[in-house]
Amino acid sequence: MKISSSKSIIKSLLSENIEFIFGYPGGAVLHIYDEIFKSGIKHILVRHEQAAIHMADGYSRSSEKIGTVLVTSGPGYTNCITGLATSNFDYSSILVLCGQVVKKLISQNSFQELDNLNISTTIIKNFFPLNCYYNIQYLISKSFDIAKNKKGPVVIDFPKDLTNNIFKIREKYPFIKKNKLKYKKEYINFNFKRPIILIGGGIKNFFNFFLLDKFVKTSKIPFISSFMGLGGFNYRNLYYLGWLGMHGDACVNNIIHFSDFIICIGTRLDDRITNENKLFSPYSKIIHIDINKESISKTIFCNNFILIDLVYFLNKNIKKKNILNWWKFIIFLKKFFKKKYKNEFFFCKPQQIIEFIFYLSKGKMFITTDVGQHQMFASKYYNFNYKCFITSGGLGTMGFGFPSAIGIKFANKNKKILLITGEGSFQMMMQELSTCKQYKIVILIINLNNQSLGMVKQWQEINYKNRYSHSYINSLPNFKKLINSYYFYSFSFYNLKKFFYLFKKIIFKNIFCFINIYINQKENVFPIQIFNKSMCEFITFFSIKKYEKKFNFNYL
Template sequence: MKITSSDTIIKSLLFEKVEFIFGYPGGAVLHIYDALFFSKIKHILVRHEQAATHIADGYSRSSSKIGVVLTTSGPGFTNCITGIATSLLDSSSILIICGQVNKNLIAQNSFQEINNLGIILPISNQFFSINCYYNIIYIIKNSFNIFNFKKGPIIIDFPKNLTSSLNKNRFKFPFIKKKKNKINKNMFIFFNFSKRPIFIIGGGSVTIYVYNLILKFINNLKIPYTISIMGISGVNYRSKFFLGWIGMHGDPVANILIHYSDLLICISTRLDDRITNSIEKFSPYSKIIHIDLNNDSMSKTIKCNLFYKDDIKNYFKNYFNFNLKKNWWKKIIFFINFFKYNYKNDFFYCKPQQIIEITFFLSKGKFFITTDVGQHQMFTAKYYFFNYKKFITSGGLGTMGFGFPSSIGIKFANKNSKILLFTGEGSFQMMMQELSTCKQYNINIFIINLNNQSLGMVKQWQEINYSNRYSNSYVFSLPNFKKLINSYNFYCFNFYKIKLFYFFLKNVIYKNIFFFLNIYIDNKENVLPIQIFNKSMNEFIHFFSLKKYDKKFNFFI
């Protein structure tokens, strides 16, 4: 029996167990939408194509599924670019099916025609352009096969005439062998000589198998470990070997000890500039080993002494010996106690740290947490303690507007789970049109808007580096959030005092209702510590000066 090209696309997606497609219709994909009308796949209509990619991204990251986006040619596809770049830099699995004008109109400046390949090639995992409708089944199957060994966005470009009902072929699914990575039998030659080792665990390790494997390995050898911001929720926060997360706003203990380590074992992390600060001054006393499945991530910014493209489990199955100095653990314990002081509590006004700690206490860490980008993102990472795979944020690209649509995607993937979004008034306004999507599909999300009436992270940098010249960092034209949210028949409440917030949250946090809590926080509160630009890992601005203690620290005894 022969079926149309559009039916072939839908059946191929069904074969891959696709449940949802997130998209926005347009002329170049109407044949596909017509086939979708009769299928079992549920289409979720977004209000902006960028939101579709973020929703698919959140859907993918919070589950083991692939997020699928369907968009039209021209402006529909170009609206997806920010979401595609976000997916690439955070290594999430999304498939974008985009329309294109008829084959005979390509390269003629036709209506809604754009050079999709030329635009997207640098920020995509793979790009396929269909040149014959007989290739449809193979290319869709091959795309899903690629996700098995390399994460990132894949784009399939469909000229409209090749999706027409006039093109018919037999639906015969191809068999594609999965690629297997060869096991590298080289041993880590630096292990036996290391006395101050530390593990750095990145976002690529956030799978349940690797999660358990790493913890077992670390507990056996009693090695301290740190994480990147993307590795949050991929480790055990309560482990006595956990030092915190590293980077620009990372934990002081983790940053200092990374600087003085003599061996860094980096697992599934790019070691980008937000981790390393100055590349030349990064961990000057250490040898570096990098384990990753992605060639593009290894020795990219920091030159590694050894690097292996392999599955992590192939290394942790072996037992390695370390000769840890007792003095190393003494220094670790000292710094953990030394940096316990964080911030001053305020029992009247709302401080963002208190808001997040109260939320963690009342939610017991059971919620999926997603954030936008800015100060609230850093506060959340520092003061909320996450369970496995519960923290989803834009780390690589730092996309403002990511949080709200990604939380919608998380809800579609985890229907019975509670979703909590921490956002800021600047980020929320970038994607607030998706309130309409929430209303249409009855999506209940808990949103906490930490409203400091400014672009907080920009303002903080202007205070530190630009002598308090607040150039365009204050938002003087904020909407009335209560009226805005109420116009969609959702609940919204404003808070100015911490006690009222606590008692209100205690009563409503487990209710299955869309809530938007607009909390006016102290706009003078900044994220600390913060590394000093172009300095080493152990040089940062904290709640107090560290310089007078420098001479007391000797890591080489």
């Protein structure tokens, strides 16, 4: 039996168990859209192509499925670039089907024709230009395999004439064979006194989640997380100490500074983790376990690396020295740098708001955030269950949160989704309110409104002597009227007590609700590391750097 090339595309997607396509139609992909209309496949119409990528990103990260996007040529594809870079940084499995002008017009500066390959080659895992219509089935199959295993965006470029219904090909789906790895248990010896395990976003796999728990409890080595690793483990694990980085826990940044052996699992060791590379963890040897060779010794030289699947390493048994004194030192640091903030009864404190949300939700909601101060407050004061934290960590894309929350809801229909955002980020993608109305999406949105670009303002206070150059927003909309115009529920609060009573009721309702909370403008995220210094040097926190030489490391 022979079928049209456009129908073959849809058939190939269905063979990969695709549930949704997020997209926006245009002239170069109308053959495919016509076939979507005939097939009845679930297509989600977005209001901006960037939102389609973010929705597919949230969908993929919350479900371990491949997020699929369909956009047209030219501006349709260039609108996706920010989303592609976001998913590439955070290793999200996405397939983008992109339209292109007919083959004979390529490279002639024709209408809506761009060189998509060279535009995006540095921010995607692979790019396939369709040259022959009979390659369609193989390219889609291959693309899904790459997106799943390499964890990143893959793009297929479709010239419009090759998706025409006049081309008929044999209906035969080419499944790609996957080799199964065999694992065997081995022993490895650690001849170190102050070991630490550092996990990153690469740990977020359902199988690895339980293996990590078992590995840590067996080895009894304490572990810490990068910002992207949050939600990749059981936060109730007694060996978990917190997360490190620029705005991370002060005690954790000190712990990794004084460690003598670091086991890095699924992390890039980027600049937000290491600060000044030359001063990062001066006493330690580092081994790096990763499946992606490009992440090994990218910023910090590793004494040894294991380029293998994480499951193989976690199945190993550990032999190590007694680290009782190391644990005593860790407990001392944990008590010394206990997280504190001053309670305020006259203003809404973002820290209190996040702690209230965790108390009422018991950590059972999917949390997604935009980028800024609210993102840091959420990560510091909310304890995330497995895979319940989704944010833009690598690229830091403002506007990511709202469309990703919609994508998460499509993947988890019976789960509660909470978006924590700021007024600056929300305005970048608020046109997707129309998408929520069309598809009856039910999510909760907490807008921590300080009427400024919070993180920019904080840096201007610290580094530019309070010269607030374009960091305040003087023309904010009336969010309540905006949300109500889409016939959604909306509330505004200045009082913490009133918010608490409302959220207690709303959390059990199956409605779309936007809660705008005016918070103290002067509230900043601390600690913050001093630029180009070691991990244990902070602003507004006591630093033990000057006492470093007095520590007896032979005793520890």
